[in-house]
Amino acid sequence: MDTKKLGFNSKLIHAGAYHDEFMSVTVPIYQTSTFSFNNAQHGADCFAGESDGYIYTRIGNPTINALEKNIAELENGFGAIGTASGMGAVTTIYMALLEQGAHIVSGDAVYGPARGVIESHFSRFGVEYSYVNTSNIEEIEKAIRPNTKLLYIETPANPTIGITDIKAACELAHKNNIIVAVDNTFCSPYLQKPLDLGADIVFHSLTKFLNGHADIVGGVIVAKEEQLYKKLRTMMVNMGPNMDPHQAFLVLRGIKTLSVRIDRQQENAMELARYLENHPKVEWIKYPGLESHPQHELAKTQMKGFGAMLSFGVKGGYEAGRKLMDNVKLATLAVSLGGVETLIQHPASMTHAKISAEGKIKAGITDDLVRYSVGIEDLEDLRNDLEQALAKV
Numbered sequence: 001m002d003t004k005k006l007g008f009n010s011k012l013i014h015a016g017a018y019h020d021e022f023m024s025v026t027v028p029i030y031q032t033s034t035f036s037f038n039n040a041q042h043g044a045d046c047f048a049g050e051s052d053g054y055i056y057t058r059i060g061n062p063t064i065n066a067l068e069k070n071i072a073e074l075e076n077g078f079g080a081i082g083t084a085s086g087m088g089a090v091t092t093i094y095m096a097l098l099e100q101g102a103h104i105v106s107g108d109a110v111y112g113p114a115r116g117v118i119e120s121h122f123s124r125f126g127v128e129y130s131y132v133n134t135s136n137i138e139e140i141e142k143a144i145r146p147n148t149k150l151l152y153i154e155t156p157a158n159p160t161i162g163i164t165d166i167k168a169a170c171e172l173a174h175k176n177n178i179i180v181a182v183d184n185t186f187c188s189p190y191l192q193k194p195l196d197l198g199a200d201i202v203f204h205s206l207t208k209f210l211n212g213h214a215d216i217v218g219g220v221i222v223a224k225e226e227q228l229y230k231k232l233r234t235m236m237v238n239m240g241p242n243m244d245p246h247q248a249f250l251v252l253r254g255i256k257t258l259s260v261r262i263d264r265q266q267e268n269a270m271e272l273a274r275y276l277e278n279h280p281k282v283e284w285i286k287y288p289g290l291e292s293h294p295q296h297e298l299a300k301t302q303m304k305g306f307g308a309m310l311s312f313g314v315k316g317g318y319e320a321g322r323k324l325m326d327n328v329k330l331a332t333l334a335v336s337l338g339g340v341e342t343l344i345q346h347p348a349s350m351t352h353a354k355i356s357a358e359g360k361i362k363a364g365i366t367d368d369l370v371r372y373s374v375g376i377e378d379l380e381d382l383r384n385d386l387e388q389a390l391a392k393v
């Protein structure tokens with residue numbers, strides 16, 4: 001069946017899926033490291049790319065391939081590359097596109113290690129970097145140098161929930177021959193399609209919304225065009241941060257319920273954001289669905305929904321935030337996000353701890369910022385949980 005013509009919810013279930021010789025309804029787990037050849041010529045043809053046969057799981061595997069095809073269709077890309085983790089996707093992109101002397105312009109509020117690995121490691125190989133507030137297109141423009149090769153955007157950003165105008169950023173980058181990669185982890189393709197807005201690459205930590213059940217770590221890269229896809233795949237195959245078949249199977253299972261999970265999560269998120277905005281002990285809150293969010297209008301045009309991630313500060317700063325985190329009972333104090341269970345964490349001391357104090361201030365990762373990933377529990381229970389915890393602050 002040509003799944004390309006199906007609607008998004010049908011694609012979630014059917015894109016990339018196939019039936020094996022036993023007509024299994026779900027994609028089986030091909031838990032094998034290697035695949036046999038019919039004869040020596042067949043082996044040579046597979047290596048030469050003249051036969052479709054599988055060779056070795058780092059290079060390709062039917063279960064992983066099913067997931068890659070599924071996500072490539074969801075993101076409207078040419079092809080996808082599964083990786084061992086979201087950071088495996090990030091570093092594969094960096095390795096493929098940043099040579100010695102190249103320059104990257106990146107959002108300053110991005111997942112901490114995506115920034116840390118450039119500042120601490122890629123710099124050792126002569127890669128130059130500028131971290132700017134990509135919500136402000138002028139800041140991106142000012143940072144561009146003749147050797148800028150990659151514009152790296154995360155929107156909504158982790159953990160500030162800042163939003164970048166993907167279309168405007170891509171127009172600017174392309175005028176300067178710069179490739180644009182967008183981290184779509186906070187939205188998933190259900191809420192935002194960066195390739196349709198002009199990006200060259202979109203990638204995810206599958207660990208979050210796409211899998212949705214906090215039981216695997218994984219990543220994926222989707223390229224809009226064949227040439228870039230091949231370059232990224234070659235890098236992944238050579239570097240080795242490949243996905244595992246069992247991991248791919250679990251993501252294929254999780255992805256089927258993506259839209260129903262996110263519908264419920266963002267419904268809860270909107271109500272909780274309104275509740276927190278009106279709470280006397282809450283100093284500030286950032287959620288794209290609130291009129292008070294500085295890029296609310298942009299969010300309305302770029303995103304299909306406002307997502308399930310919110311950040312807020314409690315009056316009394318870090319100590320008050322700690323009190324809140326120590327007193328919630330239903331929300332779990334843990335890093336990661338996007339699963340069916342509600343999680344709460346403190347980025348300045350946890351996920352973004354490695355960014356310098358100065359870098360954190362510039363990026364808006366304040367000490368009082370508490371990040372809250374909304375799950376699919378009953379809204380009343382989540383509100384009551386926050387209410388009793390805030391009462392103790």
Ligand code: LCS
Pocket residue numbers: 085086087088111114154158183185186204205206207217218219335336337351
């Ligand atoms: N991109 C974003 C936006 C992320 O939030 C994360 C992980 C990654 C990439 C990296 O993916 P991973 O390798 O973990 O699959 N974010 C985390 C977080 O906020 N808390 O714990 C992990």
